[in-house]
Amino acid sequence: MLTFGYRKLQLMPSESASGATLHIIIAVMNFLACLTLGAVLTLSDIASGWSRGLSASMTVQLAVTDQISAEDQTDAAMRVLQSWPGILRARALSREEAASLLEPWLGQGNVLQDLPVPQLIEVQIKSGEKVDTQALRAALGAVPGATLDDHKHWNEELSGFARSALGVGWAVLGLITLATLAVIVFATQAGLNVHRDIVEVVHMIGAKDVFIAREYERHFLWLGLRGGLIGLMLSLVTLMGAAWIWDRAAGPGSSAFTPHIMASPWHLLWLILVPLASAAIATLTARMTVLRVIGRMP
Amino acid sequence: MRYGMGPEVLRDVSFSLEAGSLQLLTGPSGAGKTTLLRLLYLAEHQTRGLISLFGKDISTLSKAETPMLRRKIGVVFQDFRLIEHLTVYENVALPRKIAQEDERLYRAEVEELLEWVGLGQRQNAKPATLSGGEKQRVAIARAVVAKPDLLLADEPTGNVDPEIGERILRLFLELNRLGTCVMIATHDQNILDRVNARVFRLGEGRLTMLPPKPQHLAF
Numbered sequence: 001m002l003t004f005g006y007r008k009l010q011l012m013p014s015e016s017a018s019g020a021t022l023h024i025i026i027a028v029m030n031f032l033a034c035l036t037l038g039a040v041l042t043l044s045d046i047a048s049g050w051s052r053g054l055s056a057s058m059t060v061q062l063a064v065t066d067q068i069s070a071e072d073q074t075d076a077a078m079r080v081l082q083s084w085p086g087i088l089r090a091r092a093l094s095r096e097e098a099a100s101l102l103e104p105w106l107g108q109g110n111v112l113q114d115l116p117v118p119q120l121i122e123v124q125i126k127s128g129e130k131v132d133t134q135a136l137r138a139a140l141g142a143v144p145g146a147t148l149d150d151h152k153h154w155n156e157e158l159s160g161f162a163r164s165a166l167g168v169g170w171a172v173l174g175l176i177t178l179a180t181l182a183v184i185v186f187a188t189q190a191g192l193n194v195h196r197d198i199v200e201v202v203h204m205i206g207a208k209d210v211f212i213a214r215e216y217e218r219h220f221l222w223l224g225l226r227g228g229l230i231g232l233m234l235s236l237v238t239l240m241g242a243a244w245i246w247d248r249a250a251g252p253g254s255s256a257f258t259p260h261i262m263a264s265p266w267h268l269l270w271l272i273l274v275p276l277a278s279a280a281i282a283t284l285t286a287r288m289t290v291l292r293v294i295g296r297m298p
Numbered sequence: 299m300r301y302g303m304g305p306e307v308l309r310d311v312s313f314s315l316e317a318g319s320l321q322l323l324t325g326p327s328g329a330g331k332t333t334l335l336r337l338l339y340l341a342e343h344q345t346r347g348l349i350s351l352f353g354k355d356i357s358t359l360s361k362a363e364t365p366m367l368r369r370k371i372g373v374v375f376q377d378f379r380l381i382e383h384l385t386v387y388e389n390v391a392l393p394r395k396i397a398q399e400d401e402r403l404y405r406a407e408v409e410e411l412l413e414w415v416g417l418g419q420r421q422n423a424k425p426a427t428l429s430g431g432e433k434q435r436v437a438i439a440r441a442v443v444a445k446p447d448l449l450l451a452d453e454p455t456g457n458v459d460p461e462i463g464e465r466i467l468r469l470f471l472e473l474n475r476l477g478t479c480v481m482i483a484t485h486d487q488n489i490l491d492r493v494n495a496r497v498f499r500l501g502e503g504r505l506t507m508l509p510p511k512p513q514h515l516a517f
Contacts (some may be wrong), residue, residue, distance in 0.1 A: 201379045204341060205440075206369035207396045209361065295361075298343050 022187050023227050026278065029180045030231025031238075033173060034274050038239045040169035041267045047162030054151040054158070058123040058131070060090075063145035064116040074119055076143040081123055084139070086131040093120045118145075177281070184224075184282050188216060188289040203297055213290040217283045224282030228275020235271065300345050307333045311347075311505040313498065315448070315481065320474045322490060323483040325500035331483040332376060334500065335450045338481070339373045340364060352447070369397055372446035372478075374454045378437040380425040386412065386436050387421040393444040404443075411439050414469065416462060430457040438466055442473055449473060449480045455489065467493070 060081065062073050074092050081090035093101075098117060106115075125131055133150045140146040192199060199212055300306045307330045315321065323331050336342045337349060340356060349356045351367060359367065372393075380389050390412060394404045412418050415435040425433055434457045441449060449470065455463035467489060474480045481498075484490065490497065497508040 197379060198381050200341075201375075201381060202392070202396065204339060204368060204373060205393050205396055206365045208365045211396065298341055 022183070022223055023230070025183050026180070026224060026227025026282070027230040027234070029176055029183070030228045030275055030278050031234045032231075033176045033180075033278070034232055034235030034271050035238060036169055036172045036176065037270060037274060038235065038267065040166055040173070041264075041270060043162060043165050043169065045264065045267075047158060047166075050158050051155055051162075054155045056125050056127070058125065058133070058151065059149045060121040060123060060140065061147050061149060062119040062121070062143070063147070064118060065145035067144040070119060073143060073145060074121070077121055077140060077146050080136075080139050080143065081121065084131065084136055086126055086129040088124045088126040090121055090123045093122060180278065180281060181285055184220060184285040185289050188220065188286045189293065191216070191219075192290065192293050199294065200297070203294065209291055209294045212294055213287050216286045216290045220282040220286035221279050224279035225275060228278035231278075232271060232275050306345075306503055308337075308500075308505075309503045311500075311503075313505060313507065315479050317447070317479055318474065318477045320471070320480045320493070320495040321482075321498055322493060322495050323481055323498045323500065324485065324490060327485075329500040330503055331500055332452055334505075335373070335452050335481070335483055338448070339371050339450055340368055369393070369444065370447040372441035372444065372449040374434075374438050374441045374449075374451035376452040376456070378425075378433045380433055380436055380440075382425050385422050385424060386417055386428070389425065389436055390439045390443055392440060397444065408439075408443060411443055415439050415465070431459060431462055434458050435462065435466065438469070442469065442478075445473070445476075446478060449478050451480070451482045453484055453486075454482060455484065455486055460488075463488075 060077055062070070062077060064070070065073070068076070078090055078092065081087055098120060101120075102117065131150075133148065133152075137148045140148055202212055311334065323334065325331055333342065337344055338351070340351075343357070352370060354363070354367065356367075381392070384392070387408060391401070391404065391408045394408070395401070409418070409421065412421055415438060417432060417435055417439070420428065420432065425436065428436065434454065438451070438454055441451065451470065454470070455466055458466065463486075470480050470482065471493070482489065482493075499506045499508060
Protein backbone atom coordinates (compact mmCIF):
# COMPACT_ATOMS: atom_id res chain seq x y z
CA MET A 1 0.00 0.00 0.00
CA LEU A 2 1.26 3.49 -0.76
CA THR A 3 1.85 5.68 2.24
CA PHE A 4 2.13 9.38 2.81
CA GLY A 5 4.42 9.52 5.80
CA TYR A 6 2.67 7.28 8.28
CA ARG A 7 -0.67 7.69 6.53
CA LYS A 8 -1.81 5.05 4.09
CA LEU A 9 -3.21 6.13 0.76
CA GLN A 10 -6.43 4.38 0.00
CA LEU A 11 -7.98 5.10 -3.34
CA MET A 12 -11.27 3.65 -2.18
CA PRO A 13 -12.56 5.40 0.92
CA SER A 14 -12.67 2.87 3.77
CA GLU A 15 -16.02 4.24 4.91
CA SER A 16 -17.48 3.37 1.51
CA ALA A 17 -21.28 3.31 1.58
CA SER A 18 -21.44 -0.31 0.49
CA GLY A 19 -18.84 -1.40 3.09
CA ALA A 20 -21.13 -2.26 6.02
CA THR A 21 -23.70 -4.02 3.83
CA LEU A 22 -21.00 -5.98 2.06
CA HIS A 23 -19.44 -7.04 5.34
CA ILE A 24 -22.80 -8.41 6.46
CA ILE A 25 -23.37 -10.24 3.15
CA ILE A 26 -19.87 -11.74 3.10
CA ALA A 27 -20.17 -12.72 6.79
CA VAL A 28 -23.54 -14.42 6.16
CA MET A 29 -22.16 -16.23 3.08
CA ASN A 30 -19.20 -17.47 5.11
CA PHE A 31 -21.46 -18.47 7.99
CA LEU A 32 -23.61 -20.55 5.65
CA ALA A 33 -20.55 -22.00 3.92
CA CYS A 34 -18.95 -22.99 7.26
CA LEU A 35 -22.20 -24.51 8.54
CA THR A 36 -22.66 -26.50 5.34
CA LEU A 37 -19.03 -27.61 5.32
CA GLY A 38 -19.28 -28.55 9.01
CA ALA A 39 -22.41 -30.61 8.28
CA VAL A 40 -20.78 -32.25 5.24
CA LEU A 41 -17.64 -33.18 7.19
CA THR A 42 -19.61 -34.52 10.15
CA LEU A 43 -21.91 -36.50 7.90
CA SER A 44 -18.95 -37.85 5.96
CA ASP A 45 -17.31 -39.00 9.21
CA ILE A 46 -20.52 -40.57 10.48
CA ALA A 47 -21.16 -42.37 7.21
CA SER A 48 -17.65 -43.79 6.99
CA GLY A 49 -17.76 -44.76 10.70
CA TRP A 50 -21.04 -46.61 10.22
CA SER A 51 -19.77 -48.24 7.06
CA ARG A 52 -16.51 -49.31 8.77
CA GLY A 53 -18.44 -50.73 11.72
CA LEU A 54 -20.88 -52.63 9.55
CA SER A 55 -18.20 -53.98 7.21
CA ALA A 56 -16.08 -55.23 10.08
CA SER A 57 -18.84 -57.31 11.61
CA MET A 58 -21.63 -59.77 10.78
CA THR A 59 -24.52 -61.19 12.73
CA VAL A 60 -25.70 -64.80 12.84
CA GLN A 61 -29.29 -65.22 13.86
CA LEU A 62 -30.49 -68.55 15.25
CA ALA A 63 -34.26 -68.82 15.00
CA VAL A 64 -36.05 -70.98 17.55
CA THR A 65 -36.73 -74.39 16.02
CA ASP A 66 -38.06 -77.79 17.13
CA GLN A 67 -35.33 -79.63 15.25
CA ILE A 68 -32.55 -78.82 17.70
CA SER A 69 -32.14 -77.45 21.20
CA ALA A 70 -31.02 -73.83 21.58
CA GLU A 71 -27.71 -74.87 23.23
CA ASP A 72 -26.84 -77.40 20.50
CA GLN A 73 -27.85 -74.92 17.83
CA THR A 74 -25.53 -72.23 19.31
CA ASP A 75 -22.64 -74.72 19.72
CA ALA A 76 -22.98 -75.92 16.12
CA ALA A 77 -23.00 -72.39 14.76
CA MET A 78 -20.05 -71.34 16.98
CA ARG A 79 -18.01 -74.34 15.77
CA VAL A 80 -18.50 -73.29 12.15
CA LEU A 81 -17.71 -69.65 12.89
CA GLN A 82 -14.63 -70.19 15.06
CA SER A 83 -12.94 -72.36 12.47
CA TRP A 84 -13.85 -70.11 9.53
CA PRO A 85 -10.94 -68.23 7.85
CA GLY A 86 -10.98 -64.45 8.29
CA ILE A 87 -13.13 -64.46 11.43
CA LEU A 88 -11.47 -62.89 14.46
CA ARG A 89 -14.06 -63.67 17.07
CA ALA A 90 -17.61 -64.96 17.44
CA ARG A 91 -19.59 -64.26 20.57
CA ALA A 92 -23.10 -65.36 21.45
CA LEU A 93 -25.04 -62.53 23.05
CA SER A 94 -26.24 -63.24 26.57
CA ARG A 95 -29.95 -63.15 27.39
CA GLU A 96 -29.43 -59.85 29.24
CA GLU A 97 -27.81 -58.29 26.17
CA ALA A 98 -30.65 -59.51 23.94
CA ALA A 99 -33.17 -58.10 26.41
CA SER A 100 -31.45 -54.70 26.45
CA LEU A 101 -31.47 -54.62 22.62
CA LEU A 102 -35.21 -55.24 22.61
CA GLU A 103 -35.93 -52.92 25.51
CA PRO A 104 -36.49 -49.75 23.38
CA TRP A 105 -39.27 -51.55 21.48
CA LEU A 106 -40.74 -53.97 24.00
CA GLY A 107 -39.99 -52.29 27.29
CA GLN A 108 -38.64 -53.81 30.49
CA GLY A 109 -39.79 -57.15 31.77
CA ASN A 110 -39.33 -60.83 31.16
CA VAL A 111 -39.95 -60.63 27.44
CA LEU A 112 -37.49 -63.41 26.60
CA GLN A 113 -39.51 -65.92 28.59
CA ASP A 114 -42.73 -65.13 26.76
CA LEU A 115 -41.38 -64.60 23.23
CA PRO A 116 -39.43 -66.98 20.95
CA VAL A 117 -36.58 -64.50 20.55
CA PRO A 118 -33.75 -65.77 18.30
CA GLN A 119 -30.25 -66.17 19.66
CA LEU A 120 -27.79 -63.65 18.15
CA ILE A 121 -24.09 -64.29 17.54
CA GLU A 122 -21.87 -61.25 16.98
CA VAL A 123 -19.08 -62.01 14.51
CA GLN A 124 -16.01 -59.80 14.19
CA ILE A 125 -13.90 -59.97 11.03
CA LYS A 126 -10.11 -59.77 11.10
CA SER A 127 -8.88 -56.34 10.06
CA GLY A 128 -8.14 -56.13 6.33
CA GLU A 129 -9.48 -59.62 5.59
CA LYS A 130 -12.50 -60.64 3.59
CA VAL A 131 -14.82 -63.45 4.47
CA ASP A 132 -16.42 -65.60 1.78
CA THR A 133 -19.97 -64.94 2.96
CA GLN A 134 -21.60 -67.20 0.36
CA ALA A 135 -19.56 -70.20 1.50
CA LEU A 136 -20.15 -69.32 5.16
CA ARG A 137 -23.87 -68.99 4.53
CA ALA A 138 -23.83 -72.45 2.90
CA ALA A 139 -21.87 -73.91 5.82
CA LEU A 140 -24.29 -72.41 8.35
CA GLY A 141 -27.10 -73.99 6.34
CA ALA A 142 -26.25 -77.22 8.16
CA VAL A 143 -27.36 -75.60 11.43
CA PRO A 144 -31.19 -75.58 11.58
CA GLY A 145 -32.64 -72.04 11.86
CA ALA A 146 -29.30 -70.29 11.27
CA THR A 147 -29.14 -67.25 8.97
CA LEU A 148 -26.22 -64.94 8.27
CA ASP A 149 -26.63 -61.16 8.02
CA ASP A 150 -23.48 -59.57 6.52
CA HIS A 151 -25.01 -56.03 6.87
CA LYS A 152 -24.59 -55.56 3.11
CA HIS A 153 -28.12 -54.27 2.71
CA TRP A 154 -27.72 -51.73 5.56
CA ASN A 155 -24.31 -50.72 4.33
CA GLU A 156 -25.60 -50.04 0.83
CA GLU A 157 -28.53 -48.01 2.15
CA LEU A 158 -26.31 -45.97 4.46
CA SER A 159 -23.73 -45.37 1.74
CA GLY A 160 -26.46 -44.28 -0.66
CA PHE A 161 -27.94 -41.93 1.92
CA ALA A 162 -24.54 -40.53 2.80
CA ARG A 163 -23.63 -40.04 -0.88
CA SER A 164 -26.91 -38.19 -1.54
CA ALA A 165 -26.52 -36.00 1.55
CA LEU A 166 -22.89 -35.23 0.71
CA GLY A 167 -23.87 -34.40 -2.88
CA VAL A 168 -26.52 -31.97 -1.61
CA GLY A 169 -23.96 -30.47 0.81
CA TRP A 170 -21.37 -29.89 -1.89
CA ALA A 171 -24.03 -28.47 -4.23
CA VAL A 172 -25.08 -25.99 -1.50
CA LEU A 173 -21.41 -25.04 -1.00
CA GLY A 174 -21.05 -24.54 -4.75
CA LEU A 175 -24.15 -22.31 -4.83
CA ILE A 176 -22.90 -20.26 -1.88
CA THR A 177 -19.54 -19.78 -3.65
CA LEU A 178 -21.34 -18.76 -6.83
CA ALA A 179 -23.55 -16.30 -4.94
CA THR A 180 -20.46 -14.86 -3.19
CA LEU A 181 -18.74 -14.40 -6.54
CA ALA A 182 -21.81 -12.65 -7.95
CA VAL A 183 -22.05 -10.37 -4.89
CA ILE A 184 -18.37 -9.40 -5.18
CA VAL A 185 -18.60 -8.74 -8.92
CA PHE A 186 -21.67 -6.60 -8.28
CA ALA A 187 -20.02 -4.80 -5.35
CA THR A 188 -16.81 -4.16 -7.28
CA GLN A 189 -18.72 -2.76 -10.22
CA ALA A 190 -20.88 -0.67 -7.89
CA GLY A 191 -17.73 0.52 -6.12
CA LEU A 192 -16.16 1.42 -9.44
CA ASN A 193 -19.30 3.32 -10.43
CA VAL A 194 -19.44 5.20 -7.12
CA HIS A 195 -15.72 5.99 -7.29
CA ARG A 196 -15.52 6.25 -11.06
CA ASP A 197 -14.33 9.86 -10.79
CA ILE A 198 -11.44 8.78 -8.54
CA VAL A 199 -10.51 5.91 -10.86
CA GLU A 200 -10.66 8.20 -13.90
CA VAL A 201 -8.49 10.88 -12.30
CA VAL A 202 -5.88 8.38 -11.16
CA HIS A 203 -6.06 6.75 -14.60
CA MET A 204 -5.55 10.15 -16.30
CA ILE A 205 -2.66 11.07 -14.03
CA GLY A 206 -0.81 8.02 -15.34
CA ALA A 207 -1.57 5.18 -12.93
CA LYS A 208 -1.20 1.75 -14.46
CA ASP A 209 -4.24 -0.53 -14.51
CA VAL A 210 -2.57 -2.97 -12.12
CA PHE A 211 -1.94 -0.14 -9.63
CA ILE A 212 -5.65 0.69 -9.52
CA ALA A 213 -6.58 -3.00 -9.47
CA ARG A 214 -4.22 -3.55 -6.52
CA GLU A 215 -6.02 -0.85 -4.52
CA TYR A 216 -9.34 -2.59 -5.10
CA GLU A 217 -7.86 -6.03 -4.47
CA ARG A 218 -6.59 -4.84 -1.08
CA HIS A 219 -9.98 -3.41 -0.19
CA PHE A 220 -11.74 -6.67 -1.04
CA LEU A 221 -9.02 -8.84 0.55
CA TRP A 222 -9.68 -7.21 3.93
CA LEU A 223 -13.42 -7.22 3.35
CA GLY A 224 -13.33 -10.95 2.49
CA LEU A 225 -11.13 -11.74 5.49
CA ARG A 226 -13.11 -9.67 7.99
CA GLY A 227 -16.47 -10.95 6.73
CA GLY A 228 -15.06 -14.48 6.59
CA LEU A 229 -13.77 -14.42 10.16
CA ILE A 230 -17.07 -13.08 11.48
CA GLY A 231 -18.90 -15.85 9.58
CA LEU A 232 -16.45 -18.48 10.88
CA MET A 233 -16.85 -17.35 14.50
CA LEU A 234 -20.63 -17.39 14.26
CA SER A 235 -20.61 -20.82 12.63
CA LEU A 236 -18.26 -22.25 15.29
CA VAL A 237 -20.54 -20.99 18.04
CA THR A 238 -23.54 -22.50 16.22
CA LEU A 239 -21.83 -25.86 15.57
CA MET A 240 -20.55 -26.14 19.13
CA GLY A 241 -23.98 -25.20 20.44
CA ALA A 242 -25.54 -27.87 18.22
CA ALA A 243 -22.98 -30.44 19.43
CA TRP A 244 -23.72 -29.61 23.07
CA ILE A 245 -27.50 -29.82 22.56
CA TRP A 246 -27.07 -33.10 20.60
CA ASP A 247 -24.86 -34.64 23.28
CA ARG A 248 -27.32 -33.68 26.01
CA ALA A 249 -30.28 -35.03 24.03
CA ALA A 250 -28.51 -38.29 23.10
CA GLY A 251 -27.38 -38.95 26.65
CA PRO A 252 -24.49 -41.12 27.88
CA GLY A 253 -23.70 -44.41 26.16
CA SER A 254 -25.29 -43.42 22.88
CA SER A 255 -22.06 -42.47 21.15
CA ALA A 256 -21.81 -45.51 18.89
CA PHE A 257 -24.40 -44.33 16.41
CA THR A 258 -24.77 -40.63 17.22
CA PRO A 259 -22.67 -38.06 15.37
CA HIS A 260 -19.79 -36.21 16.99
CA ILE A 261 -20.13 -32.70 15.60
CA MET A 262 -16.76 -30.98 15.32
CA ALA A 263 -15.02 -33.97 16.86
CA SER A 264 -11.92 -33.80 14.68
CA PRO A 265 -9.29 -31.03 14.60
CA TRP A 266 -9.24 -31.58 10.84
CA HIS A 267 -12.79 -30.25 10.71
CA LEU A 268 -11.63 -27.05 12.38
CA LEU A 269 -8.76 -26.73 9.91
CA TRP A 270 -11.13 -27.11 6.97
CA LEU A 271 -13.45 -24.48 8.45
CA ILE A 272 -10.53 -22.06 8.95
CA LEU A 273 -9.82 -22.43 5.23
CA VAL A 274 -13.30 -21.01 4.42
CA PRO A 275 -12.56 -17.32 5.30
CA LEU A 276 -9.15 -17.65 3.60
CA ALA A 277 -10.84 -18.99 0.47
CA SER A 278 -13.44 -16.23 0.77
CA ALA A 279 -10.71 -13.57 0.89
CA ALA A 280 -8.89 -15.16 -2.05
CA ILE A 281 -12.10 -15.35 -4.10
CA ALA A 282 -12.99 -11.74 -3.23
CA THR A 283 -9.50 -10.52 -4.17
CA LEU A 284 -9.30 -12.36 -7.48
CA THR A 285 -12.86 -11.46 -8.49
CA ALA A 286 -12.30 -7.78 -7.66
CA ARG A 287 -9.03 -7.75 -9.63
CA MET A 288 -10.59 -9.33 -12.70
CA THR A 289 -13.62 -7.02 -12.54
CA VAL A 290 -11.50 -3.86 -12.12
CA LEU A 291 -9.15 -4.80 -14.95
CA ARG A 292 -12.13 -5.52 -17.20
CA VAL A 293 -13.81 -2.18 -16.38
CA ILE A 294 -10.60 -0.10 -16.63
CA GLY A 295 -9.73 -1.91 -19.84
CA ARG A 296 -12.79 -0.28 -21.41
CA MET A 297 -11.57 3.22 -20.47
CA PRO A 298 -9.63 5.19 -23.13
CA MET B 299 -14.40 13.88 -33.46
CA ARG B 300 -17.97 12.93 -32.57
CA TYR B 301 -19.64 11.41 -29.50
CA GLY B 302 -21.64 8.30 -30.41
CA MET B 303 -23.99 9.02 -33.33
CA GLY B 304 -24.04 12.77 -32.57
CA PRO B 305 -22.79 15.55 -34.82
CA GLU B 306 -19.09 16.12 -35.31
CA VAL B 307 -17.78 18.28 -32.48
CA LEU B 308 -14.38 18.88 -34.04
CA ARG B 309 -13.36 18.76 -37.70
CA ASP B 310 -10.65 20.35 -39.79
CA VAL B 311 -8.48 20.69 -36.71
CA SER B 312 -4.83 20.60 -37.53
CA PHE B 313 -1.99 22.05 -35.45
CA SER B 314 1.27 21.18 -33.83
CA LEU B 315 2.62 22.23 -30.45
CA GLU B 316 6.31 22.91 -30.25
CA ALA B 317 8.24 21.93 -27.14
CA GLY B 318 8.33 24.86 -24.74
CA SER B 319 5.62 26.80 -26.60
CA LEU B 320 2.69 28.64 -25.08
CA GLN B 321 -0.78 28.80 -26.57
CA LEU B 322 -4.22 29.92 -25.56
CA LEU B 323 -7.33 28.10 -26.71
CA THR B 324 -10.49 30.12 -26.89
CA GLY B 325 -13.91 30.07 -28.46
CA PRO B 326 -17.57 30.20 -27.44
CA SER B 327 -19.06 27.69 -25.02
CA GLY B 328 -19.74 24.37 -26.73
CA ALA B 329 -17.16 25.03 -29.44
CA GLY B 330 -15.21 21.92 -28.42
CA LYS B 331 -12.37 23.33 -26.28
CA THR B 332 -12.78 20.71 -23.56
CA THR B 333 -13.14 17.94 -26.17
CA LEU B 334 -9.90 19.03 -27.81
CA LEU B 335 -8.12 18.98 -24.45
CA ARG B 336 -9.62 15.56 -23.63
CA LEU B 337 -8.24 14.24 -26.90
CA LEU B 338 -4.82 15.64 -25.97
CA TYR B 339 -4.78 14.09 -22.50
CA LEU B 340 -5.99 10.76 -23.88
CA ALA B 341 -9.41 10.75 -22.21
CA GLU B 342 -11.05 10.29 -25.61
CA HIS B 343 -10.16 8.48 -28.81
CA GLN B 344 -10.55 10.48 -32.03
CA THR B 345 -13.17 9.05 -34.39
CA ARG B 346 -11.02 9.96 -37.40
CA GLY B 347 -7.77 11.70 -38.13
CA LEU B 348 -4.33 11.41 -36.57
CA ILE B 349 -3.06 12.58 -33.20
CA SER B 350 0.62 12.29 -32.49
CA LEU B 351 1.97 13.01 -29.01
CA PHE B 352 5.68 13.11 -28.22
CA GLY B 353 6.33 11.52 -31.60
CA LYS B 354 3.90 8.62 -31.10
CA ASP B 355 0.67 7.99 -32.97
CA ILE B 356 -1.76 7.63 -30.05
CA SER B 357 -3.96 5.13 -31.91
CA THR B 358 -1.05 2.67 -31.89
CA LEU B 359 -0.16 3.10 -28.21
CA SER B 360 -0.02 -0.10 -26.19
CA LYS B 361 -1.66 -0.47 -22.75
CA ALA B 362 1.77 -0.27 -21.14
CA GLU B 363 2.84 2.87 -23.04
CA THR B 364 -0.28 4.93 -22.32
CA PRO B 365 0.31 5.58 -18.56
CA MET B 366 3.92 6.56 -19.22
CA LEU B 367 2.78 9.05 -21.86
CA ARG B 368 0.10 10.44 -19.55
CA ARG B 369 2.74 11.13 -16.89
CA LYS B 370 4.31 13.64 -19.29
CA ILE B 371 1.02 15.58 -19.39
CA GLY B 372 -0.31 17.74 -16.57
CA VAL B 373 -4.02 18.49 -16.64
CA VAL B 374 -6.04 21.14 -14.81
CA PHE B 375 -9.58 19.89 -15.10
CA GLN B 376 -12.37 22.43 -15.37
CA ASP B 377 -14.24 20.72 -12.52
CA PHE B 378 -10.98 20.24 -10.49
CA ARG B 379 -11.56 16.49 -9.98
CA LEU B 380 -9.91 16.33 -6.58
CA ILE B 381 -10.10 13.13 -4.54
CA GLU B 382 -12.37 14.03 -1.68
CA HIS B 383 -11.05 11.65 0.98
CA LEU B 384 -7.41 12.70 0.47
CA THR B 385 -5.89 15.84 1.99
CA VAL B 386 -4.69 18.80 -0.04
CA TYR B 387 -1.08 17.57 0.30
CA GLU B 388 -2.02 14.02 -0.75
CA ASN B 389 -3.99 15.26 -3.76
CA VAL B 390 -1.11 17.40 -4.96
CA ALA B 391 1.53 14.73 -4.35
CA LEU B 392 -0.52 12.00 -6.08
CA PRO B 393 1.23 12.17 -9.50
CA ARG B 394 4.63 11.79 -7.81
CA LYS B 395 3.35 8.90 -5.71
CA ILE B 396 1.87 7.16 -8.73
CA ALA B 397 5.25 7.53 -10.44
CA GLN B 398 6.62 5.67 -7.38
CA GLU B 399 8.99 8.44 -6.37
CA ASP B 400 10.37 8.50 -2.84
CA GLU B 401 8.37 10.95 -0.73
CA ARG B 402 11.58 12.29 0.87
CA LEU B 403 12.60 13.59 -2.56
CA TYR B 404 9.47 15.58 -3.27
CA ARG B 405 7.89 16.44 0.07
CA ALA B 406 9.69 19.79 0.29
CA GLU B 407 8.83 20.58 -3.35
CA VAL B 408 5.15 19.85 -2.79
CA GLU B 409 5.09 21.99 0.34
CA GLU B 410 6.87 24.83 -1.46
CA LEU B 411 4.40 24.57 -4.34
CA LEU B 412 1.49 24.70 -1.90
CA GLU B 413 2.99 27.81 -0.27
CA TRP B 414 3.33 29.33 -3.73
CA VAL B 415 -0.33 28.82 -4.59
CA GLY B 416 -1.32 30.18 -1.17
CA LEU B 417 -2.33 26.87 0.42
CA GLY B 418 0.63 26.33 2.75
CA GLN B 419 -1.62 26.49 5.79
CA ARG B 420 -4.23 24.14 4.34
CA GLN B 421 -2.11 21.09 3.56
CA ASN B 422 -4.12 18.80 5.79
CA ALA B 423 -7.54 20.08 4.78
CA LYS B 424 -9.93 17.91 2.80
CA PRO B 425 -11.29 19.30 -0.51
CA ALA B 426 -14.83 19.50 0.89
CA THR B 427 -13.70 22.27 3.27
CA LEU B 428 -12.07 24.37 0.52
CA SER B 429 -13.57 27.26 -1.45
CA GLY B 430 -13.87 27.04 -5.24
CA GLY B 431 -10.72 29.11 -5.69
CA GLU B 432 -8.74 26.95 -3.26
CA LYS B 433 -9.85 23.80 -5.06
CA GLN B 434 -8.75 25.37 -8.33
CA ARG B 435 -5.29 26.03 -6.89
CA VAL B 436 -5.00 22.46 -5.58
CA ALA B 437 -5.92 21.18 -9.07
CA ILE B 438 -3.28 23.42 -10.63
CA ALA B 439 -0.63 22.40 -8.11
CA ARG B 440 -1.38 18.74 -8.82
CA ALA B 441 -1.08 19.34 -12.57
CA VAL B 442 2.33 20.99 -12.33
CA VAL B 443 3.90 19.06 -9.44
CA ALA B 444 5.55 16.46 -11.68
CA LYS B 445 6.95 19.16 -14.04
CA PRO B 446 5.12 17.82 -17.09
CA ASP B 447 6.35 18.33 -20.66
CA LEU B 448 2.84 19.40 -21.67
CA LEU B 449 0.44 21.28 -19.42
CA LEU B 450 -3.22 21.47 -20.39
CA ALA B 451 -5.46 23.77 -18.38
CA ASP B 452 -9.20 24.08 -18.84
CA GLU B 453 -10.36 27.51 -17.59
CA PRO B 454 -7.72 27.60 -14.83
CA THR B 455 -8.59 31.08 -13.59
CA GLY B 456 -12.34 30.71 -13.83
CA ASN B 457 -12.98 30.45 -10.09
CA VAL B 458 -10.25 32.57 -8.53
CA ASP B 459 -9.97 36.24 -7.67
CA PRO B 460 -7.77 38.44 -9.91
CA GLU B 461 -4.79 38.40 -7.56
CA ILE B 462 -4.68 34.58 -7.31
CA GLY B 463 -5.48 34.35 -11.05
CA GLU B 464 -2.41 36.43 -11.77
CA ARG B 465 -0.22 34.27 -9.53
CA ILE B 466 -1.49 31.15 -11.28
CA LEU B 467 -0.74 32.64 -14.67
CA ARG B 468 2.75 33.56 -13.50
CA LEU B 469 3.23 29.94 -12.44
CA PHE B 470 2.19 28.72 -15.89
CA LEU B 471 4.48 31.22 -17.59
CA GLU B 472 7.35 30.26 -15.31
CA LEU B 473 6.81 26.58 -16.16
CA ASN B 474 6.69 27.53 -19.84
CA ARG B 475 10.00 29.41 -19.51
CA LEU B 476 11.48 26.29 -17.95
CA GLY B 477 10.53 24.34 -21.09
CA THR B 478 6.99 23.05 -20.52
CA CYS B 479 4.63 23.34 -23.44
CA VAL B 480 1.45 25.01 -22.12
CA MET B 481 -2.03 25.18 -23.58
CA ILE B 482 -4.64 27.14 -21.65
CA ALA B 483 -8.31 27.00 -22.61
CA THR B 484 -9.90 30.23 -21.47
CA HIS B 485 -12.67 32.77 -21.90
CA ASP B 486 -10.78 35.28 -19.79
CA GLN B 487 -10.25 38.37 -21.98
CA ASN B 488 -7.64 39.64 -19.53
CA ILE B 489 -5.47 36.60 -20.23
CA LEU B 490 -6.11 36.82 -23.98
CA ASP B 491 -5.10 40.48 -23.96
CA ARG B 492 -2.05 40.23 -21.75
CA VAL B 493 -0.38 36.90 -22.50
CA ASN B 494 2.02 36.85 -25.39
CA ALA B 495 1.04 33.55 -27.00
CA ARG B 496 -0.42 31.93 -30.07
CA VAL B 497 -4.20 31.94 -29.84
CA PHE B 498 -6.20 28.95 -31.12
CA ARG B 499 -9.81 29.91 -31.75
CA LEU B 500 -12.40 27.17 -32.02
CA GLY B 501 -15.74 27.89 -33.65
CA GLU B 502 -18.26 25.55 -35.26
CA GLY B 503 -15.83 22.69 -34.79
CA ARG B 504 -13.05 24.37 -36.78
CA LEU B 505 -9.77 25.71 -35.52
CA THR B 506 -8.18 28.97 -36.61
CA MET B 507 -4.81 30.17 -35.36
CA LEU B 508 -3.95 33.76 -34.57
CA PRO B 509 -0.29 34.70 -34.17
CA PRO B 510 0.87 36.61 -31.07
CA LYS B 511 0.07 40.31 -31.42
CA PRO B 512 2.89 42.80 -30.92
CA GLN B 513 0.84 44.79 -28.37
CA HIS B 514 0.44 41.75 -26.10
CA LEU B 515 2.03 42.31 -22.76
CA ALA B 516 4.00 39.58 -21.10
CA PHE B 517 3.55 39.12 -17.36
